Amino acid sequence: MSNAPKISAGERVRYKPQIYMPQMSIFWWVKDRAYVFFIIRELTSLVVAAYVILMMIQINALSQGPEAWQALTDWFATPFSIGLHIVFLILLIFHTLTWFWVAPTAMVVRIGSKKVPGSILIAGNIAMWLIISLAIGWLIVSI
Amino acid sequence: MEQTITLQVQRYIPEQYPEPYFQSYEVPLRKKWVILDALNYIKDEIDGTLTYRWSCRMGVCGSCGMMVNDRPALTCATFLEEYAPGPVRITPLDYFGIIRDLVVNTDDFMGKLKRAQPWLITDEAKPLSEGAYKQTPQEKAEYEQYSMCINCMLCYSACPVVGLEPDFVGPAAIALAQRYNYDSRDEGEDQRNEELTGEGGIYSCTLVGECSEVCPKAVDPAGAIQRYKATGAVEWWQSVLMPWKGKS
Numbered sequence: 201m202s203n204a205p206k207i208s209a210g211e212r213v214r215y216k217p218q219i220y221m222p223q224m225s226i227f228w229w230v231k232d233r234a235y236v237f238f239i240i241r242e243l244t245s246l247v248v249a250a251y252v253i254l255m256m257i258q259i260n261a262l263s264q265g266p267e268a269w270q271a272l273t274d275w276f277a278t279p280f281s282i283g284l285h286i287v288f289l290i291l292l293i294f295h296t297l298t299w300f301w302v303a304p305t306a307m308v309v310r311i312g313s314k315k316v317p318g319s320i321l322i323a324g325n326i327a328m329w330l331i332i333s334l335a336i337g338w339l340i341v342s343i
Numbered sequence: 344m345e346q347t348i349t350l351q352v353q354r355y356i357p358e359q360y361p362e363p364y365f366q367s368y369e370v371p372l373r374k375k376w377v378i379l380d381a382l383n384y385i386k387d388e389i390d391g392t393l394t395y396r397w398s399c400r401m402g403v404c405g406s407c408g409m410m411v412n413d414r415p416a417l418t419c420a421t422f423l424e425e426y427a428p429g430p431v432r433i434t435p436l437d438y439f440g441i442i443r444d445l446v447v448n449t450d451d452f453m454g455k456l457k458r459a460q461p462w463l464i465t466d467e468a469k470p471l472s473e474g475a476y477k478q479t480p481q482e483k484a485e486y487e488q489y490s491m492c493i494n495c496m497l498c499y500s501a502c503p504v505v506g507l508e509p510d511f512v513g514p515a516a517i518a519l520a521q522r523y524n525y526d527s528r529d530e531g532e533d534q535r536n537e538e539l540t541g542e543g544g545i546y547s548c549t550l551v552g553e554c555s556e557v558c559p560k561a562v563d564p565a566g567a568i569q570r571y572k573a574t575g576a577v578e579w580w581q582s583v584l585m586p587w588k589g590k591s
Binding site: 238313 | 357438550553573
C-alpha cells in the first residue's frame with residue numbers, strides 16, 4: 201500500500217493498528233425486542249414516581265382542610281382522572297410483574313441444600329403482593 | 344447445483360479505506376456448517392484477505408465471537424442453516440474498537456478483567472506442610488457456574504451499558520469476581536468490593552439481562568451482578584444498623 205510505513209531491512213516495527221471505534225446510535229434500543237422491553241420497563245418507573253407525587257398532593261390537600269380535600273376528590277371523580285388512573289394502574293402492574301419476573305435472577309434461595317426454583321420465587325412474590333393488596337383494600341373498605 | 348447463501352461481511356482495512364464497509368460473499372449452504380465454516384471457506388477459497396479470530400471451533404476458546412445478524416454469537420456454535428435463505432450479516436462484536444475486518448481490540452476488556460481480580464486471594468498463604476486447600480462438592484457447586492466463563496466477550500456486546508458507559512467493568516468481569524467471592528478458599532471479597540462497588544462497578548448495571556441470554560456457557564452474568572448488588576445492600580444496612588459488628 202502507498203501509505204504503509206517503509207521498513208528497512210533488520211528494523212523491527214511494532215504494528216500499531218488504526219483502531220476504528222464505531223459510534224453508538226441513540227436508537228440502539230429499537231435494534232432488539234429485548235431492549236425495547238427493557239426500555240418500557242424502565243419508563244414505567246416514571247408511573248411509580250407519579251403515584252408518589254399523587255400521594256404527596258393528597259397529603260397536602262388533607263393538611264389544607266376539608267374544602268381542599270373535597271376539591272381533590274371531585275377531580276378524582278372526573279372521567280379524565282379515572283382514565284388516567286386506569287392507564288397508570290396497568291403500567292404499574294406491568295412494572296411490578298416485570299420486577300417479580302427478574303427476582304429469581306437476583307436471589308438464590310435454598311431450603312436445606314436444595315435450590316428453590318425460580319418459578320416458585322415468582323409465584324411466592326405474586327402471592328404475597330396479592331395478599332398485601334387485599335389486606336390494604338379490606339382496610340380501606342372497612343374504615 | 345448446490346444451494347448457496349450470501350454472507351455480508353463487514354470489512355475494515357485501515358491502510359486502504361478509513362471506514363468499515365460491507366462485502367458480500369456467496370458460500371455453499373451446507374447442513375453441518377456453522378458460520379465459522381463459511382468464513383473459513385471464504386478465507387480459503389474466495390478471499391484470503393478476510394481477517395477474523397478463531398481457534399478451537401468447539402465453543403471452548405472464546406475467540407470467534409462476532410455479531411451475526413446484529414446478535415452476539417460464537418460463530419463456531421451457530422449453524423448457517425438457521426439463517427437460510429439469508430443474507431447473513433457478520434460484523435465485529437459491538438462496543439469494541441475494530442482493528443481489522445472482524446478482529447476487535449481486547450485491551451480494554453483485559454483491563455476490566457484485572458479490575459475484578461479474578462484469582463484466589465488469601466490473607467496468608469498456608470504452608471505447604473498443611474496440605475491442599477480442601478473443598479466439599481457443595482462448596483464447589485456454589486461458584487462452579489461462574490467458573491465456566493470463556494472470556495468470549497459476547498456479554499459485553501449484548502450490554503448497552505457497556506456501550507453507553509465505557510468505564511463499566513462489564514458482565515463477565517463481575518461474574519468472574521463472583522466466581523472467587525463464592526469460593527470457600529478465597530478471602531478477597533473486601534478487596535473486590537472496593538473495586539466493584541465504586542464508579543463503573545456493579546451499580547452501573549441496569550439489568551437489561553441480555554448478557555445472560557447470549558452467554559454460550561450459561562454463566563448468567565446478570566444473575567451474578569444482581570446477587571452482588573443484593574449482598575452489597577445487605578452489607579450496607581448492616582453497617583448502618585449494626586456499626587459495632589464491623590466487617591467480618
